[in-house]
Amino acid sequence: MQRDHDIIIVGGGMVGAALAARLGQAGRRVGLIERGSAPQAPEGDFDLRISSLNKRSLDFIAASHTDLPLERTCAFRHIEVWNQEGSGHSLFSARDSDLEQFGLFIENVALQHALWQRLEAMPCVTLYTDTTIVSTLAGVDARMVELDSGQTLSAELVVGADGARSQLRELAGIGVLTHDYHQRAMIVNVETALPxxxxxxxxxxxxGPLAMLPLPGHRASLVWYDKEAATQAREALDDDALKAAIEAAFPKRLGGITRVNARASFPIKRQHAKRYTAKRLALIGDAAHVVHPLAGQGLNIGLHDADTLAELILSHTDAGDASALQRFEWQRRLANQAMIAATDSFHHLFTGVKPLRQLGDLSLHLAERLPFAKRMMMQQANGLNPFKWR
Ligand SMILES: Cc1cc2nc3c(=O)[nH]c(=O)nc-3n(C[C@H](O)[C@H](O)[C@H](O)COP(=O)(O)OP(=O)(O)OC[C@H]3O[C@@H](n4cnc5c(N)ncnc54)[C@H](O)[C@@H]3O)c2cc1C
Known part of the structure; x- marks a missing residue:
């Protein structure tokens, strides 16, 4: 049977586009279906949606020869975590993991745009924009998807990278387990007096945590986690009042804020698909899992899904090979479950009842004093094997 593509990917966000670029780089015929239009290059002020990319994610993106716009990224070499009401404090340095840097902060749109630029230069990749899928059906050798334009496409494998509200997941009848943390993350892009x-x-x-993610120049993306009502009240403040509220609540080391550039808030939820695979179908990224963003790992584990799936696809003649999909499910569910458990325990250890918070404080002391534990945590956070010492 003649198939339109080897692999169809539904969703051209950062995770779907990264998988398409890796497979396109290896010469696979890829169809990428995106509900929106092609992303525009960011310019001017930094966008609110910022993500960290760890070592494994950066290596995966580099494998597709995608050039990141380095002038809109910020490399970071240290991660510092402490407890406001106790004395627990941990400092992680990249050099302790034999790394030059931990990774990069990048605007989501800048990463997505760089990946799309790469895809547009690949003759074996077809981009279908401003369209979505309305049905899907698996046969023996291929899976078919029907677009809202009426066109049908077939491939050996269809991958869902269409985000937390994945339509492909729904059409395939795969359910999710969800948990609402009843928290919101308010993101505020600022300029600071201090570098x-x-x-x-x-x-x-x-x-909830207060976080500072560095951006190039004297810029930063601040994340203020709090209860829904408190966040909504803060959202109603004008820029001067918000600046004063941040300077009063955030640690003194932030220093003065010279400008508030933009702000928005997002609800914090956890979600996990009951299965990542079905016949000739796989889910990756937020379509498969949404984790608490406090560890900055949601996108990273989505890119690690794409990395594992690409490796399995490229080592099999049939992209939809059932045993390869089973391995994907097994490997990624284990890793993602561990990340969900870690972010969940951080949340409960620091925002739970007082005895739990004291335990959280102790865990930061222990992490600081046990070099092997610290190194294992950093290996895990970088998407590397935590049991590999050197
Ligand atoms: C406040 C906050 C801070 C975060 N910070 C970090 C961080 O520092 N580091 C990190 O690793 N992660 C972070 N994350 C998580 C990260 O943003 C997500 O995990 C990541 O965006 C998921 O990417 P994705 O490509 O899987 O999904 P999305 O980004 O949701 O992309 C899905 C794509 O599919 C398209 N689409 C949707 N439905 C359809 C359809 N039916 N048909 C066709 N196309 C469709 C959409 O238009 C979109 O382009 C954060 C999240 C939040 C909320």
Whole structure:
């Protein structure tokens, strides 16, 4: 049977586009279906949606020869975490993991745009924009998807990278387990009087963490986690009042804020698909899992899904090979479950009842004093094997 593509990917966000670029680089015929239009190059002020990319994610993106716009990224070499109401404090340095840097902070749109630029130069990749899928059906040798234009496409494998509300997941009848943390993350892009660009820090408080993600120049993306009502009240403040509220609540080391550039808030939820695979179908990224963003790992584990799936696809003649999909499910579910458990325990250890918060404080002391534990945590956070010492 003649198939339109080897692999169809639904969703051209950062994870779907990264998988398409890796497979296109290896010469696979890829169809990428995106509901929106092609992303535009960012310019001017930094966008609010910022993500960290760790070592494994950066290596995966580099494998597709995608050029990141380095002038809109900020490398960081240290991660500092402490507890506001106790004395627990941990400093992680890239050199302790034999790394030059931990990774990069990049605007989501800048990463997505760089990947699309790469895809547009690949003759074996077809981009279908401003369209979505309305049905899907698996046969013996291929899976078919029907677009809202009426066109049908077939491939050996269809991958869902269409985000937390994945339509492909729904059409395939795969359910999700969800949990609402009843918290919101308010993101505020600011300019600061002090330079603090090589460190990313997070201070735990009983109502939620306060985090600083560095951006190029004297810029930073601040994340203020709090209860829904408190966040909504803060959103109503004008820029001067918000600036004063940040300077009063955030750790003194942030220093003065010279400008508030932009702000928005997002609800914090956890979600996990009951299965990542079905016949000739796989889910990756937020379509498969949404984790608490406090560890900055949601995108990273999505890119690690794409990395594992690409490796399995490229080592099999049939992209939809059932045993390869089974391995994907097994490997990624284990890793993602561990990340969900870690972010969940951080949340409960620092925002739970007082005895739990004391335990959280102790865990930061222990992490600081046990070099092997610290190194294992950093290996895990970088997407590397935590049991590999050298
Ligand atoms: C406040 C906050 C801070 C975060 N910080 C970090 C961080 O520092 N580091 C990190 O690793 N992660 C972070 N994350 C998580 C990260 O943003 C997500 O994990 C990541 O965006 C998921 O990427 P994705 O490509 O899987 O999904 P999305 O980014 O949701 O992309 C899905 C794509 O599919 C398209 N689409 C949707 N439905 C359809 C359809 N039916 N048909 C066709 N196309 C469709 C959409 O238009 C979109 O382009 C954060 C999240 C939040 C909320």
């Amino acid at each position: 603090q660009q090589d460190v990313s820090w997070q201070c735990f408080t009983p109502t």
